[in-house]
Amino acid sequence: MIPRSLLFGRGLALSHAFSNQNASTVHQQLSMTAWNLRSSLRNIRTLSLMSLWPFNVKPRDFSLPNASWRPEMSKAYEYYNALCEIEGDEKRRLWRKLPSYNRVLKYTTGGVYLSKIIQSKARLFTRNIKEPGAAFEYVVFMNKQEKRCVCVFQAGHLLEGPPGHVHGGAVATMIDSVMGTLAGYMSGPVMTANLNINYRSPIPLGSVVLLHSALDRVEGRKFFVTCRVTSTDESKLHTEATALFVSVNVGHLFGTRF
Numbered sequence: 001m002i003p004r005s006l007l008f009g010r011g012l013a014l015s016h017a018f019s020n021q022n023a024s025t026v027h028q029q030l031s032m033t034a035w036n037l038r039s040s041l042r043n044i045r046t047l048s049l050m051s052l053w054p055f056n057v058k059p060r061d062f063s064l065p066n067a068s069w070r071p072e073m074s075k076a077y078e079y080y081n082a083l084c085e086i087e088g089d090e091k092r093r094l095w096r097k098l099p100s101y102n103r104v105l106k107y108t109t110g111g112v113y114l115s116k117i118i119q120s121k122a123r124l125f126t127r128n129i130k131e132p133g134a135a136f137e138y139v140v141f142m143n144k145q146e147k148r149c150v151c152v153f154q155a156g157h158l159l160e161g162p163p164g165h166v167h168g169g170a171v172a173t174m175i176d177s178v179m180g181t182l183a184g185y186m187s188g189p190v191m192t193a194n195l196n197i198n199y200r201s202p203i204p205l206g207s208v209v210l211l212h213s214a215l216d217r218v219e220g221r222k223f224f225v226t227c228r229v230t231s232t233d234e235s236k237l238h239t240e241a242t243a244l245f246v247s248v249n250v251g252h253l254f255g256t257r258f
């Protein structure tokens, strides 16, 4: 995908090149513009390559059922997965199961050059523990038309906070990830600017809960999102949250502004 700012930025440079200039300056500017275009094309090519999965093998989808899933997790998964499997026109499908990989891009350095060793070791926080079921076991189902998603989350034994219950930071991590995934799905790359959480009742360690996230409103680059964490039968409210996500261009994530 080509970032809009990159195209618009170069487009502006082009139109400026033709205003109020004498012939030699115009010639010089045209050469510069050609150079700029060539380097833009190189950038675009690099970016389009980077947006592809950078490895030769197909990445593992961590949100598929595995032996660690409790029956309650499998049941909730099957319920939402059935909603995704409506026959017929692909475009009419309301629900989609999102795949979940343990790294996004080989080159997301956050603006700091990372050594090859660190870069190759970088992993998504919620997918960095190898033992299935030990930490964040989750799957996200997206409903783009209704601007909402549901995450089925089984909290593993490594997420303990208060004895026998899930750490508030782990709950916040899941909430941020699910809301961020929704905002990102609606808009492209986003960063969390603000996150507010009310913890209403503790989540027992090992239990399965649902995170219901919805896009509340959009104001320019600002995406206001809500989230409720409930028991799978939705009778018990565990946590409520609101957040602001700001859409950023790809350069922001790479530490450069195009």
Ligand SMILES: CCCCC/C=C\C/C=C\C/C=C\C/C=C\CCCC(=O)SCCNC(=O)CCNC(=O)[C@H](O)C(C)(C)COP(=O)(O)OP(=O)(O)OC[C@H]1O[C@@H](n2cnc3c(N)ncnc32)[C@H](O)[C@@H]1OP(=O)(O)O
Binding pocket: 051, 104, 105, 176, 177, 178, 180, 181, 184, 188, 189, 190, 191, 192, 193, 194, 220, 221, 222, 244, 246, 247, 248, 250, 253
């Ligand atoms: C090829 C691309 C690949 C992209 C990959 C993308 C996603 C990965 C996909 C899958 C991963 C799976 C799941 C995980 C997904 C997400 C969860 C993790 C998300 C995070 O864990 S992320 C880390 C924590 N996050 C930060 O580390 C942010 C630090 N921060 C900043 O990077 C800047 O601060 C930024 C960008 C937020 C804004 O900076 P900026 O310069 O772009 O914009 P600016 O400051 O002008 O703000 C614009 C308007 O937002 C208002 N505004 C800003 N901040 C506000 C606040 N706090 N409260 C109220 N309003 C606020 C302003 O008032 C203005 O409003 P107005 O326009 O009305 O004046």
